[in-house]
Structure formats: structure tokens, C-alpha cells
Amino acid sequence: MKINLNYMKNLLIVLAGIAVLALGGTAYGQIKNPNTLIYLTTDDISSLDPAYIGDTPSTYSSYNVYSRLLDYNGSNISEFVPALASQVPSVANGLIEELPGGAVRYTFPMRPGVKAHKVGIKGSDGKIKWQYFDDLSAADKAKIEPGYGEITADDARYSLMRAILQGESWMANAVTEMITAGKYSNIEKWAIGLAGVEKFDDVNEAGLIAVHDDLAKKIKVVDGKLILTLESSFPATLGIMALPFATSIVDREWAIDMGAWPDTAASWIKHHKPKLDQSPLFKQENGSGPFIVEDWNRTEKKITFKRFDGFFRKPAPLERVVLRLVPEWTNRRLQLLAGDADVAVTPPEFIEEMRKTKGITVTDLEQVYGRGLFFGWPVKADDNPAIGSGKLDGKGVPPDFLADLDVRKGFNYAQDYQVLLEQVYLGRTVQSRGPTVRGLMGYRPDSPIYTNDLEKAAEHFKKAFGGKLWEVGFEVTGYTAEGRSQAIAAFGVLQQNLARINPKFRLKVQALTSASMREKSYGSSNPESPLAYMGWGPDYSDPGGPLGAASYYLSSSGLVAGFSGDGYRALMKEKFDPLLEKAWKLNDPAQREPIYARLQEMSHEYATTQFLWEEVTANVTRDWVKGYVHNKILYGAWNFYNISKEL
């Protein structure tokens, strides 16, 4: 047990030695890891199955690994270029046809000779072996079993049907909504509707087969072309077909071989709503996109993509992309500064800091959605800490507090939008004018907005509740998910201004875990939160339809109505729904635009939400990262195909 007293001395010598070894150092202006892009993120990919996912982080995989029939044309959110399809359908080229009775037919001719990452080769025992296409010799390539790893119209049909029948993500359900032209929002409702029963559990096997067959009638392959037949027009169809979610094309033969839905009518229910790891496509992929998943280390939260040389366009410039989750910002920052990382997700407070840093490029990215304080009324009445006493007595508010238009307007005039834009966002974005933001149909730069006006706010508050509110005051709590300093700032400004208007107006703020936040919004049919900071955006450029900006906010069955209470829904039903329906039925943009513009104006008139600012994010990269194309509708997901590293 003798311990060398010189140990510490030795240790220091050893450490110094290592330090010298470590001093390899890198000169500035020299690209580290030349053909590999290292991207440090804070989000996590949930599944490789494109039909399963519904979140932007997961599209980093699906977007780059799988291909779709169409791609968005660069940064344009309503124009497309062919991908797996060889042409973009349009009325002009005859690939979109209006059939008698109002039905619409889309025809997608397919690009020939597209290979997936893995192709099937028949061994001597007659069994199919899946091998990487890139690794094959020319002789092996000749032995590829037809259809096995070759992307055809049938694969496209299978992929769409599989996504719809799996029915897992809301994006897959969007495809259902598209194919039924808005009649059914998911496959279960479709089955219930056809069978004429109450619950999905009551649908018998014949009913299940019936819904499959009904679906199969709408998605067909004729002469090697994919044909979609919709009962009525659905203007957002091409937009949905180009999104990197459920419309990504998988290889049918491979998927079936791996144990996915075998493409038979009765069997789909076994593959309906699987748990995450029960989808055979959860941790393996066989897409036809520019990158192959080389390794997905889920415990270390790291995914590595390798270039696919057999891609149907010319191979990508990058050889490898590493996407790694690093939770601590300082760590990400230092790795970026050292050049060990090429891209680092940056908290908003540090965007300007990074812009001033040498060797770093910051690109602001306009987003397709705004942030706001969402009003809900009535809120849950019993046992709800957000409304204090639940009465108009100065120690709380009644559950239908925000049903009073004057209160909503008072809140909106009390907010100081300029302070938030200047100080919190450092002038990087603009005030949000309503549900539709810049670039969407119905956006007009001169539509009315609220400004900070404490006198007007006071005027409205004095009118509210017959003047009693002004007399007794109120105490109410607003919620935000934690870790959002901008939300706290927005509430903070409001809180100070309310107290200035009337010292008896007390707004409290609480930051909640996302779990509790969901509970407050979705726990019961009326929300618990009278005021909640959130941001929601559309999923295609058209403001109408189930996933459009205007419907999300202003339809009584929309996304926002879903968590804003009966009062909000009633208001939407009465005032907004008729206009929304009218606009969706029209085909001429010139006729539709004024209606959406009117809806935008009405959202101001009725103060439906406190619209704060249009979201802006930023890419923070080394100078040598080139080629990022921002398409708003993809929420900043990276298409690594365009990226290269050069000085």
C-alpha cells in the first residue's frame, strides 16, 4: 500500500506531455473534415419511417434519405420540380384533369431507372439478398431482381397506401385528407363512414377490406404511371406530395421483405398505428435519396449519413453528414469556433453575437409562422389555478374572461410590439399581422395591426364587464413552455404595462414543462390556460384547406380552435367558417385572395389572438458551408444534397 509521494509531480509531467502531444493545433482558414459536414443540433430524430414521423427534426433524415415524386423548386413554396416523377402535373400539360362530376385526376409519369440504396439480388438458393447498390460490381448489377430496389409507380402507390393505412402521424392523415378531398381526416373515420358504425372498434373485417378497396380505387398504377383520383378539387395536393413526410417513397418489395404491410386488403389492421419500434422501417431505411443512413446511434443521439453514389441525379458533393445532439450551447459554440463542427443550432439570444464572430456566417431564415399569445375562452372552471378565485373579485377572473372583446382588445393594446421586435429580436423580424405571414395568399402589408397604446387599452378595459373589471382588477396566469426567453419577455412587457394601466391588473407568468403545457391546452375540451404563448404554422402554402394557415387559426375545427375553448370555436363557426368554406371552393386565386385578406382583417377586428411577431430563425455555420437553400414550408430542414464545404 505504499503510495508514491511523487505521484502528483509525475502526474503533472504526464499531463504536460499529453498537452504537448495535443498541440497539433489547426491553422485558421483551413477546412477541417473537408468532405464531412458536422451539424450540432438540439433535437432528436424519432424514427426513420417517413410515414411515422410528424416533426421537423425527423425530416432531416426522411428529406435526405428518401425521395418524393416532386420537390419544391428551391425556395419557392408553391412551385415544384420533378423528382421521382418525370413531370410536374399541371392543367396545361394535361396531367391534371377535371373529370365530369367535379372529380380531379392527377397523373404522375415516373422517372425510369431509379435505384434505391439497397437492391435485391437472388442468391443461388433462390432467396433475395439485399445489398448496397454502391457496393455492387457491374456483374452483380446485372443480377438485380426486377422491381427489387427499383423505384416504380407501384412503389409510389404502395408507399402512399401504407402511410394512409398505418395512420400514425398527422402528416400521414393529411394524405388521407387529400385523397378523400377533405371528406375524412383519417383512415379510421373513413372506415367508420363506410361501414356506418359508431366506433372504429365496431368495424368488422369486411369493413376493413372495404375501406382498403375504396382507397385502392383512388390510387392506381396505369401504364407505369401513378394516378390519383380525388372526388373534388384539393388545391394543396402537389404541396403535400412534395413534403418530406408520408409521401416519401419506399421500395415496396424491400418493405414487405422486412415485415411491413404485405399489400393485401385484409392485413392492414395489423400494421395500423404500430408502436414506434414496431414499424419495420423504424431503424432501417431503403430510400432513393442522395444519402444513406450509415449509422444511427440512438443512445448517443447521433446519425451519420453517407453519400449515395447511385442517386438518380449526380451524387452529392459531401461524402458524409454527421448530425449530433449536443445539449449545451457553450459546447456547441466552442466546437463551431474550433472548426470541429460546421453548423450549430444557436439560441436566439446569441445570433447577433455569432454574427460578429470571425469565421462564422449567420443567415436569417424567415419562417412561415408567427408567434402569439393565444386566448382561450371559456377556460376550465373548477380547480384551475390560472384563474385564481374564478370570479371577478380582483383575486382572479371568471372562466369566460376573454370572451369579452374589450378585454382581448385591452390586452392587445397593452402589449408593446416595438420593444419586443427591437430588444428581444434586435430588429430581425416584423410584427405578425394575423394567421397568414409574408409570402402567403391573403397577406397584405397594410392590414390593420395593434400598436402599444395604453390609453386605448384603458378605454377598453373600462368598458369591459360593465366597468366592474376596472374597479376590482384581476389576477390571471399566462403559460409558456419553459426555456423560451422570448415568451417570458412578451409576458413581461405585457405584465408591466398592465400594471401601469391599473395597478390592480396582475398578470402572472408560469413556464411549464412541455408535458404540463400540453395538459393545460389539451387536458379537457376547454383549456386551462386563458393565455398561452405558442406558434403554429401551415404545412403548405395555400392558406385554406385542412393544413393551411387561415384554417389552422380561424376554422372552428382548426388547430387553434382545438385548444381554445368552446367560446372561441363558436365565434369561429359564426363569423369565420362561412368565408373559409367559400374561399376553399373557389379555384381562381384572384377571387380567393380578397377573402383571405378579409379573414386576416377579421382576426384583428375580433382580436382572436395576440399576434406578436413572425418567427425568424438563423443558420449559424462556418464560412465554408455553402449551398443551403431555405424553403419556408420545410421549417428550415436541411437538404444536404445542395451543401458543399469550400472556402
Added chain:
Amino acid sequence: MKVFKYLLKNPLSSFGIVSLLLFVMVAALAPIIAPPQSFQLSPYETPRSSFWATPQAMSKDHFLGTTQGQYDIYYGLVWGTRTAFKVGLGVVLVSSIIGIIVGSIAAFYGGIIDEVLMRVVDVFMAVPFLIAAMVLTTLLGKGLGPMIIALSAFGWMSYARVIRSEILRIKEMEFIQAARTYGVNDFSLIFRFILPNAFFPVLVLATMATGSMVLAASALSFLGVGTEEGYADWGQFISYSRNWIVGQGDDPFKYWYTLFFPGMAIFLFVFSWNLVGDALRDVLDPHTIHK
């Protein structure tokens, strides 16, 4: 009193005591030296005069500068002193009470009760402290109360053990045996004779723990489950500073004040408790010399 004399004589512990007294004064005088403003809902909400994202250096209005989001560091530190005492003493108080109850019941009754209670202690010991506290605060929500509950729920075991072994030792002593033969009941035996004698080892433990609980609370803030944003709490403030340690390209110390002042406050506080605790142990630990 001998104890107190020793603490004052020892330079390290006397430094600790003096600095703790200073902290007590700051906490007591908080409303005078950092008066809250009229629009604040509670004095523990740090006021913000503007909302800029980047910290601002010291100025006339902000003696010690501001953090990100313009929370006044001076105000936060002054009122944070109260928070620190609340967290430190609160956790120690709650957990030592639980520990004393469990430990004395186990020791006094022995047998199967002792066995069961000690297994319970073992189970709690087998839970990794920080993770357990994190789970509890995630469940209970942000704020001071949940934090104190979470830290106490997994911090009482050592008190139980110490109390138990002390009581077992004292129980065998003659005066207790004598009291028993006179028919003094269990309850008053524990409270009048045994606990006072077992007090000092617990005091040592508690002193050492007070500081480290403030550290644990700051670790929770770092992990995102501490107090509400803007709450006057050192852990919160030092957690704000973590992102500004790097400074800016040509000026690495640009935001030094965001780290330095909260860091000094938390450090001095914990350090002082530890110094006092360390010295207390020297005096009170029966195994060491009483000089």
C-alpha cells in the same frame, strides 16, 4: 460555549462566521438596499428595465450589470440571499426532521421496525440523488417549494443513520438505563435525554449540508428544473451566466460580470458554511482532539 470560542479562534471558521453574518444582514435588509418596484408582483421577481437579449455592463442604474433579458444582477443577488437561506436551511430542516424521526424510531424500538426502516434508508440511498431530485422537480413543477421538497425527499438518509447510531450509543449509557428503571416513558426519554445528546453530530452534518444544498439547487437550475425564470435565485443567475462565459471573439472577458458576481455570492456562501462545518466537526467529533 467552548465550541463557539473554538470557532472564533480558528481563522478559517471565524471568517466563515463573519461572512455568514454578512449574508444574514443582506437578507434582512433586502427591502431597504434593493427596494422592489411598484409593478412587481412579488419582490422575488427580479425587475427588468428593458428586454435586450444581451447582458449589459455595470452602470448607474445597474451596479453589477444585468444578465441576458436584463435582469438586474444586484437586485437578484440581494434577494437571492433570502432564497439561498430558504433553500439551504429549508432543506436541511425538513430532511433532518425526517431523519431524526426515522432514526430515533429505528434505534429506540429496534428489532423488526429497525430492520424495515433501515432497509428503507438503504433503498433511498440507492437512488442517485441528482436524478431523483430532477424527476421530482419535473413532476412538481418549477419553483422554490418543489425544489425544497425534492432535495429533502432524497437528503434525509444520512441524518437517520447518524441519529440511529448515536442513540444506540447513548441508550447503553448509565443515565438512560437509570431513567428507564424509574419508569420515564419512551417519548420523554427520547426528547428529554437522548436527542439533546445526539444533537451535535446532526449539527455538523446539517452545517455542511446547508451549503451543498444551495449548490444542488443551482445544479437543478442548470439542468432546467430550478426556479421560475427571473426569480431572485443565485442558481438561476449563475445558470444564466453559463452561456456568456465565452465572451466575444476579441474580448473574452466581455461578460465577466454575469459570472463573477453570482459566482462569488454562491461560492462565498457555500464556502463559509463548509468552513464552519469543517471546524465544527473538529470540535464536536468525539474522535478528534479537544484542544
Added chain:
Amino acid sequence: MVNYVFRRLLFFPVVFIALSLMIFSLQMLLSPVQRISAYITSNSELKGGREQIEALIKKYGLDEPFLTQYWEWIQNILSGNLGWSETARSPVSEVLISLFPATVELVILAFIPSFLGAVWLGTKAGANLNRPKDHAIRIFTILGWSFPTFVFGLIMLLIFYGYLNWFPPGRLSQWAVTEVESGNFIRYTGANLIDSLLNGRWQIFLDSLRHLIAPIITLTYVNLANMTRVMRTSMLETLRQDYIRTARAKGLSEKIVQNKHARRNALLPVTTMAGMELAYMMGGVVITETIFDYHGLGQFAAHAAANLDFPAVLGFALYFALVLVLLNLVVDLLYPLIDPRVVLK
């Protein structure tokens, strides 16, 4: 002896049942809507609204009665893979096994210098009670104990990586990762240092060492104080013993008395404590791992706890309990070797 080991291990099932009940009851405090959060990674997945949330609750059976859910949960856990971790998207046992080597590598390497340092410093302090040396050592160690680990770690990272670029974060540099994953590198243990030596890859060995040093320094310094304190106290006590007086009386030099006679005996309590200390380091590397982007169990557990991934939390707690039991066992078995007077019952 065998009986003794057996009794120690018997503790494990007790811990399992108690912990599983504790964690399960805790999670049942939450409403089904809150618990569904473990299965949802991003808010955009909620665009399906309440309808979708209710479908998810049904799918995962979160609205079943307490006992039904507990039974299912326990079955799932006992099925061999400790259940499914939603945050890691893998079975819990797989996660624990794959991250264990990384944490052990880090903790053992940090433990050795902190133990030796503590013995060394504690001896010096004890032998110089209340003299400047004693004060200096105490201040030095308490300093490490009095500062938030994350601040100290961040400063280490800033100095050694930001300014000097000596010790980068993570476990390996990108080129080394590509090598290790290339298939020409055999993973024997999962610990990079050992594997690179076994593969005879010096470059990778050095690279992995480079990545380890900064977290090791952080962990060592933070964990120094406790053991030093015990060593010092124990030293004080030993120095009062009769045989030390005898040795001194015999005219042996103070250095020999301290180092040969006193320290050896003073080591006993420190050894006992070192086992616990090592165990707590294994469970408490959360912050160090997070700061240095070192993918190990601590970081995983923290992420799991923040995201209400209860099977993962339970798995981590069980791992920790196992480490605790085993290390206690090792210490108990070592005891008779150090002190022949001790006999295991």
C-alpha cells in the same frame, strides 16, 4: 463468506421492487395527457389535436387502472430488456450496456487521482493540524467543493478547448470516429482507451486520452474535498494513538512516523468511504458529462428525467443500486486484507 455475499446481493430485489413502485407511483401522479409527452418528441406532432392525443393515450394504455398499468410495466421490465426508453428509442438494457463503458472509463480515471490526491493531501493536513499547510489544503479542497460543478467545468472547457485547443469535448475526434466505426476496428469493451490499445491504434488511444483529460480534471477536483476531509480526520486520530507516541519516542523521524505508521492505519476509514465515493461518482457524472458532451450514463439519465422517460430512470436507478451493492461488497471484502483484525460474519 459465500453466505455473506449472498446476503448482500439479496438486497438487490428489495431495491428493485421498492424503486419500481416508487417511480411508478410518481409517474402516476401525472395525468395521461402529461404522460403521453414521453412519446411525443415535438410539438408539431400535436397538430392532430385532442383527437390524436386521445388516440395515443389509448394506444399506450395510459388510461387503464393503476394495477393493470403497473403489472404491464413490470412485465415489460422483467421481460429482460428493462423496458423501452422513449428518449433513447431503444430498450433500456441496451442503452445501459452501450453507455456503461464510457462512464466507467471516465469515472475510474477520475477516481484514481482524487483518491491518491486525497490521501496525500489528507496526510499532510492531518499531520500539520491548524498550521498554514493544513489551512491551505483545506481551503484548496473546500474550494472545489464550494463551486457549482458546471461553472468549473465550463471554465475548464473554455481554457483547454476554447483558448488552447488541447482537450476537445466529446469522446473522439471525427476522424477517429470514422475509423472506429469503419469495421477495421474491433470493439472489445466499448472503452476507447482499452480498445484502441487492443487494436494497436496509438493515434486513437491518444485522441481518446485528449478527450478525457478535461472532464477528469473537473471530476477529480470536485470530488477531492470529501475524501481529503476523512483522511485528515482519520490521520488526526491515528496520530494520537499510543503506538505512534512510542514510535516517536523511539526517535523515528516524523516523516517515517507519518508515512509508514500513521498513514497506513488512517487509510481504513478512507477506503470504506472511497467505495461509496466511487459509487456516487458513477451516479453523479450528470453535469460533467453534459458540459463535455461526453455521452455516458449520466447525461442519458438527466435527459430521461427531464423528459419523463420513467423506464429509463428506473433502469438508471437499478444500475446505480447494483454499482452501490457491488462496490460495498468489494470494500467489505478488501477490509480484512487491510486490517487483519476484521473478520466477516
